[in-house]
Amino acid sequence: MLFFTVVALYYASQPIYMFGTRRTREVKVTKMFQRNDYAETGGLTGYLFTDTRGDNYRIVGSVLYAQFFPVELWTSIEVGRSYKIVYYGIRFPPLKI
16 A cells, blocks of 8 residues: 555656746757667667756656657757757756756
8 A cells, every 4th residue: 555655646746846847948059969878768869958058958758748759859959049948857966866
């Protein structure tokens, strides 16, 4: 019973985390790259870009975020152009989150 409670709380907390950490920002893309680190991406290719502030953003496929075509989105981004983006999450480098 405890296991199911913990699992239910985990999945119930995802939308709260998503809406609680949602931010919008204007970014200018300076670099685009792919990352194939199995430990980080589970064997999937990570599609990333960097902005003028040096922040990295990863484009992922996710039903929760209604992002179904990360590859197509990533290939449509152009270096040197500015975009208004919506992003989620908290960045805390010492804990690698």
